[in-house]
Amino acid sequence: MKTLLILVGRTVNKHFCAGIDDYNERIGHYMPFEIKVIPDIKNTRNITEEQQKQAEGELILKQIQPTDTVVLLDEHGHEYRSTEFSKWLEQKRNTARRLVFIIGGAYGFSNDIYNRANEKISLSKMTFSHQMVRLIFTEQLYRACTIIKGEPYHHE
Numbered sequence: 001m002k003t004l005l006i007l008v009g010r011t012v013n014k015h016f017c018a019g020i021d022d023y024n025e026r027i028g029h030y031m032p033f034e035i036k037v038i039p040d041i042k043n044t045r046n047i048t049e050e051q052q053k054q055a056e057g058e059l060i061l062k063q064i065q066p067t068d069t070v071v072l073l074d075e076h077g078h079e080y081r082s083t084e085f086s087k088w089l090e091q092k093r094n095t096a097r098r099l100v101f102i103i104g105g106a107y108g109f110s111n112d113i114y115n116r117a118n119e120k121i122s123l124s125k126m127t128f129s130h131q132m133v134r135l136i137f138t139e140q141l142y143r144a145c146t147i148i149k150g151e152p153y154h155h156e
Contacts, residue, residue, distance in 0.1 A: 002032045002098045003141075006063055007134060008056050008105035009040040016135045023138035030145035031093070036063055040105075049107045057110030060102060069096035070117045073103045073137060075127065077120030082154060085121075085140060086147035101141075103133055 011017050020035070027033040038059045044052050064070060069092060080088060092099050101121075102113065109117075123136055146153035 001093045001096055002034070003027075004063070004068075004098065004100045005033070005035045005134075005138070005141075006038060006060055006100060006102045007035065008038045008060070008103065009130070010037050011131055011134055013131055016131050019135045020138050023135075023142045026142045027138065027145060030142075030149065033141075038063070050110075052105065053107050053110040054112070056105045057113045060104075060113055061116065064100060064116065065098065068098045068100045069119075070100045070102065072109060072113065072117045072120045073101060073123065073133060074109070074120040075122055077122040079122050079124070082140060082143050083147060083156075086144035089141075089144045090148050101137065103130060103137065106130060 011020060024033065024035055038056065041047075041052050041055045047055070102109070102117075104113070123133060123140070128136060143154050
């Protein structure tokens with residue numbers, strides 16, 4: 001199974017970039033993994049939040065194939081413990097051709113993206129910056145891979 005993480009806008013904090021790059025490399029030892037960055041929408045002062053979400057959504061949809069299993073990182077999604085997420089991921093590895101996770105922009109997702117999504121996952125009831133969510137999610141994906149392999153990274 002191939003796994004893709006789509007991000008809206010580049011990661012600007014160099015410390016987050018370093019961590020994301022590290023986990024990206026680590027995940028690659030367990031499964032094919034790619035991070036795709038959708039460019040920020042320009043001149044957002046001249047458009048509404050809804051128009052910005054719509055424009056971002058159109059760019060995201062261009063990256064998604066009809067057979068993809070699409071999972072949004074969304075505050076209203078299902079919350080998993082790390083071990084539960086690893087079981088969920090292992091099940092997806094057996095059923096999905098390509099698993100696509102999406103972290104949206106500052107205002108969330110357009111209705112078109114919500115309608116295309118197969119599932120939603122929440123990392124926490126707390127709110128994190130979209131920049132920080134990237135690092136937290138890549139770490140959790142790596143952790144899930146090590147749990148699946150029975151490696152000692154995760155401790156109960």
